[in-house]
Structures are given as C-alpha cells and as structure tokens.
Amino acid sequence: xxxxxxxxxxxxxxxxxxxxxxxxxxxxxxxxxxxxxxxxxxxxxxxxxxxxxxxxxxxxxxxxxxxxxxxxxxxxxxxxxxxxxxxxxxxxxxxxxxxxxxxxxxxxxxxxxxxxxxxxxxxxxxxxxxxxxxxxxxxxxxxxxxxxxxxxxxxxxxxxxxxxxxxxxxxxxxxxxxxxxxxxxxxxxxxxxxxxxxxxxxxxxxxxxxxxxxxxxxxxxxxxxxxxxxxxxxxxxxxxxxxxxxxxxxxxxxxxxxxxxxxxxxxxxxxxxxxxxxxxxxxxxxxxxxxxxxxxxxxxxxxxxxxxxxxxxxxxxxxxxxxxxxxxxxxxxxxxxxxxxxxxxxxxxxxxxxxxxxxxxxxxxxxxxxxxxxxxxxxxxxxxxxxxxxxxxxxxxxxxxxxxxxxxxxxxxxxxxxxxxxxxxxxxxxxxxxxxxxxxxxxxxxxxxxxxxxxxxxxxxxxxxxxxxxxxxxxxxxxxxxxxxxxxxxxxxxxxxxxxxxxxxxxxxxxxxxxxxxxxxxxxxxxxxxxxxxxxxxxxxxxxxxxxxxxxxxxxxxxxxxxxxxxxxxxxxxxxxxxxxxxxxxx
Numbered sequence: 001x002x003x004x005x006x007x008x009x010x011x012x013x014x015x016x017x018x019x020x021x022x023x024x025x026x027x028x029x030x031x032x033x034x035x036x037x038x039x040x041x042x043x044x045x046x047x048x049x050x051x052x053x054x055x056x057x058x059x060x061x062x063x064x065x066x067x068x069x070x071x072x073x074x075x076x077x078x079x080x081x082x083x084x085x086x087x088x089x090x091x092x093x094x095x096x097x098x099x100x101x102x103x104x105x106x107x108x109x110x111x112x113x114x115x116x117x118x119x120x121x122x123x124x125x126x127x128x129x130x131x132x133x134x135x136x137x138x139x140x141x142x143x144x145x146x147x148x149x150x151x152x153x154x155x156x157x158x159x160x161x162x163x164x165x166x167x168x169x170x171x172x173x174x175x176x177x178x179x180x181x182x183x184x185x186x187x188x189x190x191x192x193x194x195x196x197x198x199x200x201x202x203x204x205x206x207x208x209x210x211x212x213x214x215x216x217x218x219x220x221x222x223x224x225x226x227x228x229x230x231x232x233x234x235x236x237x238x239x240x241x242x243x244x245x246x247x248x249x250x251x252x253x254x255x256x257x258x259x260x261x262x263x264x265x266x267x268x269x270x271x272x273x274x275x276x277x278x279x280x281x282x283x284x285x286x287x288x289x290x291x292x293x294x295x296x297x298x299x300x301x302x303x304x305x306x307x308x309x310x311x312x313x314x315x316x317x318x319x320x321x322x323x324x325x326x327x328x329x330x331x332x333x334x335x336x337x338x339x340x341x342x343x344x345x346x347x348x349x350x351x352x353x354x355x356x357x358x359x360x361x362x363x364x365x366x367x368x369x370x371x372x373x374x375x376x377x378x379x380x381x382x383x384x385x386x387x388x389x390x391x392x393x394x395x396x397x398x399x400x401x402x403x404x405x406x407x408x409x410x411x412x413x414x415x416x417x418x419x420x421x422x423x424x425x426x427x428x429x430x431x432x433x434x435x436x437x438x439x440x441x442x443x444x445x446x447x448x449x450x451x452x453x454x455x456x457x458x459x460x461x462x463x464x465x466x467x468x469x470x471x472x473x474x475x476x477x478x479x480x481x482x483x484x485x486x487x488x489x490x491x492x493x494x495x496x497x498x499x500x501x502x503x504x505x506x507x508x509x510x511x512x513x514x515x516x517x518x519x520x521x522x523x524x525x526x527x528x529x530x531x532x533x534x535x536x537x538x539x540x541x542x543x544x545x546x547x548x549x550x551x552x553x554x555x556x557x558x559x560x561x562x563x564x565x566x567x568x569x570x571x572x573x574x575x576x577x578x579x580x581x582x583x584x585x586x587x
Contacts, residue, residue, distance in 0.1 A: 002109075002148060005111070005174070007083065007111070010092070012092070017124065029115065034294070034299055035304050036292075038289070044182075047182065048184040051068070051162070053166040055069045055070070066447060070165075085154070086155075095112070098129075099127060100262055110186065122293045123187065125292075147197075149175045160178075164178065168448065183368065204254070205444075206442060221387065222388045222390075228394075231475055233251075270370075272369050276307070287305075294368065312362065312363060390468065391470050396426050398480075402476060402481075403560050406501055408473075408518075409469065413465070414580045418572060418577070420441070422568055422571060423444070425438060441454055455581055471505065479551065491538060519584070
C-alpha cells in the first residue's frame, strides 16, 4: 500500500488536456502560444540537476546509492516546507495514470502546484490513462498508486544548494521535487522509482528507445537503442530500416528474462534543436501538432518555431526581455546588450560558450517537445512487442580524438555489458557549459542503487537471450567536430549513414572483422560483400583508423587507443564488476 499523502487543499483530479491548457495560461509564467496552437514554456532550469537529487537515507547507507543521500530529518523539514507551500496556495492538480500496460502497468499519482500546470499536461501526455489499463470495476474504485510524485515549481528551498531539491523516498516510493520547473524532473522522478521496483522484480529498466523492425522474410524483432541526451536516441528510434519499422518507445523500456521487452510511456520526449521535417519527419510533425507540449523552444514573431536558433541579436533579446529576466537573466546585463553597450563576441567564446551572467545571448540547445504516441504515424502496439533481437548503445563521439567506429558488434554478452556500463559519449548542451567525454553506466543516471548492479543484472538476463545482436554506434564525428567538418578536417556520421549501417546489420549483410585494438568486430571495408554498404557509408567511418592514416594523424589515433584503454579500465574498476566483463573490455 502506498504512503498516504494528504493536503488540506482543493484537489483538481485528472483534468482534461484543454483544462490543463487553461490552467497553464492562467497560472504558469513564461508560456507562449505558437502558430501551431501548442504551448511553449521557457524554464529557469534548462536541464535536470542530478547533483541536487538526494536519496532519503542515513549517512551510513550512502554507499548503497548512485545519488547523494540526505538525512531523513532534513528531508522531512523540506517535505513539510513544500506541504505548507501547497496548503497556502489552496489548490493542487492530481494526475492518476500508469507507466506501462497490461501485467506491467504501474499506477502513479503525480501532484502539481498550479504554477506547474504545464508539467501536469506534459506528464499526462506521456502516460497511459486508467481506461487503457483498468476494468470497469476497477475504474469505479479509488485509484491506488504504487508511486507518487509531488512537484512544486514555485516553492524555492533557498537554503539548499542550487535553491532546488529532488528528494527520493525509496522506502515508500515517493519523490518530492521542490523548486525546479524543468519537466525532466517529473518524468525521470517517476522512472527512477520504476527502476528500483523493476530491479526488485528481476528485470532491468534500460534508458533506451525501442522499435519493431522487420528485415526480409525474417520475423519482426524489437530493437532497443540506449543513449544519453544528445546522442540521437530518439532520432535513431524513429528512423526507418527494412520493410517495416514501427516505433514503440522513446526513452525507457523494461527488459525481462527470455528477451521480453515492456514499455513505460505513451509518448515521446524529443530534443528539438536542429529539428527539420526533412531529416526527422515523424518527430517534426509530432512537435508541431496542437496536442504537443513544448519546452524552451525559440518562437519567431510570426509564431513559427526556429529549432536552429543559437545567437540572439539585441533585437531578439529586447523582444524576449521580460521572459529572459523572469527565467534568471540579470536585468542589468540584458539592458546593456539591448543598448549595444556589450557586443556578442565580447561575452561568447569561439566555442559558443557564454561567460557567466551572459547565458541569455545564446538560446539553449536543450529545447524539447512532448508528443503523444497518437501523433506518431505508424507507431507499434505497445502492449504486444516481439522479443528483443537487437540491442545497442549510441556514442556521439566528438573532438580531435573522435575515433569510435560507425558501428561495431560485440562478440559476447560480457563485452556488451562492459560497454553498456561505460555509457560513453561527448557531453552535450543538456550537460550545461561542460564539454568533452563523459561516461554514465547504461546511459542511466536514474538507477538509484550502485551502478554496478546493472551490469550484473544485464549479464544474467543476457544468458536467457537468443540470437541477439549487441552493438555500439557512433552518431557523432570522426577526427573532429562540426567546425572541423566544415573545414574538411573531420567526417560527420549522418542520419543516413546510421540507418544504412543498422539495416545492413539487421539483414546480416555485413562481413565483420576483429578490431585489433579493442576486440569487438567492425565492418570490413575490404570485403567485397560490403560493397553495397560502402556506397552509402565512407570506409573511414566504418574503420576510423583509415581516416587518421589518410590525414597523417596516426599518432593521434594510437594515443587515443592507449588513452581509452587506460580510462576505461579505471572507470570500470570502480564498480567491482565480474572478471569476465573486465576481461572482455580491457583485455
């Protein structure tokens, strides 16, 4: 039985999407209506704040968890602080829906303060209504949640670091979000609790998109695609391969014994920076659908979204002045920029990173759209997915030492477990101003226990999988970054390259060879059987060593190999992994 949460307020339970729009326009600051008649909220926080997420536990238990812990007494002070804020306001929104379907449906109750009404609309969009899960007899009874989340965007805990706190009570499966206005804290708050619950049930929640693919005359299979923010997980999930591709899940799936895969959400939380109809038609059309909710997207004066906006001119800043100040920009700096007293190039470096206090001159690249699956053409039936047949991880490699192969196939489950534990990519805009390589086990910042347990569970589940391709794909660059590519000093792995590599792998049309440095398999550019693939994907993407040889940069490549081996071993040794996993990755 879930912990009883009670508030002495009027509770608005399961309002319609139209009612949530009205509540949003009335109570939520910094909300704009686009020409497509959907709402775009500009937030103070542009990303999740993992460093301010705390598991409620005694200090002696800190080693059990992947997040920081907070003393139960301090946590209770904050919970009561939030409760008083709610009761002083007099009203609260309650959304009662499900993560998952059928036997794998988990009831969740989300509470939102009125200034968080847009988040209620977003969350309701992403989850399954009671009518999709419950019988008429169950619908007639009070809702009984397994998980609960309380979200108050306007309640600011000024004595906490960052003036925000996410408190996770794993004993009672309740999460309290205090002070953030970013939707990811709502979405991931519930999914973090799901991670814990599914692990206790013998499964593993994977931070992965999923789609059904059918190649040739073979039976359809489910493909899962793991990836951190900005790696192209959503793009890859919604790209087409073979005779049939049906997206079924954008962000998280549950893996069970025998390769059974179950879904969690009823929609898509897509990154929109650089979004075009030509490159990503499904996501683009869903994003401009009136049923979508948006966050942190630039709108032109005519109401049309500009998904590629970066630099803001003084005229742009003048038009957005009130919202920029409302969401954290310093009024003095804003006015100096509008008046021309400070120039763009004076406060933004060559990498496009603003100086402290001047973030507002660059539009965030972490714009998002929340799209219901009903707005996704040809979406799969989420309740009946075939067994998993392909599991991969994306690495958006970037920088002078970017040398991850376009696609590589793991030779054993232990090697896959090790690389999934590494969760390598380059940091993106969702990580703030920081750049460079990062690692996140299973690309999963939401697994609350010690991260090494994921590899252990995956290894056990992998023993029950049959004929599953396990792979890694580079969705970034070879030998540089965007600027280097423009100057002809690097190669970009484009969406069409990724689709071609995946389709060839699924069809069994790639001849592989062992990579001499890392032991996984890469597509052999010299094999005649790969001629069709080479018409679509440069050999230097399939085997990056060739690019560095061609450019006279082989010393850089060899230095990268040595560096990766050393860093990977050091990273994995922190998790006390099984020797077989360490051997498969580190040799």
